[in-house]
Amino acid sequence: MATVTTTALCLLASAALAGCGAGGSGEDGSAGDILDEANATMRELDSVTVDITNRTTRGGTVTSHLVTDLDGRCRSKTTWSGGGALEQIRLDKTDYVRPNRAYLQKWKNNPGVTGEQRLWVKTPVDPASSGGDGLTSCKRPFDSFGTARKGDSTRVEGTKAVELIVTDKADKEGTYTFYVAEEGEPYLLKTVYKSAAQHTTTSFSGFDEPLNLRAPKPGEVLSVGG
Template sequence: MRTSTVTTAVVTASVSVALLAGCGGDSGDEGKPFEGQSADDIAAKAVEATRQAKSMHVKGDTRLEDGSTVTIDVSVDQQKNCQGTIGAGGTRADVRHTDATLYLHGDEQYWQTALEQQPGAARKLQDKWVKMPANDATTAGVCDKQGFVAAMDEDESERQGMKRGSTTEVNGEEALKLTKDASGGEKLTLYVATEGEPYILKTTTEGGKNPGSVTFSEYGETVDPEQPPAGETVDMKEIAGGQQA
């Protein structure tokens, strides 16, 4: 059992989201949500329900070992349509993925950090949507809903030792807490919706090297980002090629 990290490198700046890997074997409490079901069963159902959801909104932050914070606030669907914001170390960029193309609109500090080896290129990207290379798999990963879920469940053998907790509310929805004291002083908590589909509503990691919190909401809602206007768009491949020349 550990905290999985979904890491997406956007140009040279990375964005990480701490996500819980799984669950444990504690038995259910009579008369309470998921009566008679173990923590293992509950979390397995939560992962599968989240995997099957057509779309969701992911919002959270994680602190890295160097003290900086990475953030994500993105709506994404199974077709990798997405829109929102990402950030790292005080920088920020808007992101859109539509028609199999990823676009970024970063602030000045974002591009200066991302393109520190190409200072001239950063100036050309002010107030522009930047079309990222189609083969940049790490960049497109920020808009990969199924990738998030896969990272949460990448090692089923680590799903041991979580316990059922009390019910609480996450963004107005009732949730059951599953908790675990993990190695390295980490405390992991997974919140599972008790009504309707057993979606994952929130994960938290307290203590350890990468504390953070991520919420999941707006399941099934349409994600329909607009393609940026051509006059406000530049192609990263052309910028990089011009710098090399």
């Protein structure tokens, strides 16, 4: 269980975007330029939807669905193998968190929980948190790293895209493939990370679409601290 949780936290901190290491910038001329332009375009977005599926050989599968303004407002749901799930709404300095029964039974070591959790827990955002509390940050770094080279031309959800294959000296076991739109804005549409032990797919959609985020109804909230 610890393996899955650690992997998920690294993933949700955007390992698929910025790498868990610190490589150099892309050096293969046009490929590096395309990736730089895509990352710059993503940083300018007012909102985006991020869907992540992370599979490991020992820890099972973790999926995450995040809708975010890339700043301080977002909503996410993370689901683990075995049925554990954690929902979160972050509105600037306040988090609303709702785990399901399976999450509480396993991660909180509380096997006595038998009913579904209908209440959201309201808690202030900890500015010093680095993700170790299991909560998702609304921010995503879109930074180039490693060495990029062009791959094939393909389609992602019907949009023509170019593959950019990136290797990073800090991660000799894995390879990243970035898919950048060749039609319309040069959005980053998908990234795929593959190694012997891990396969992570991150998809992006809903570019600049309205977020419509709001707090749960007062009767559905249990306040803690703050």
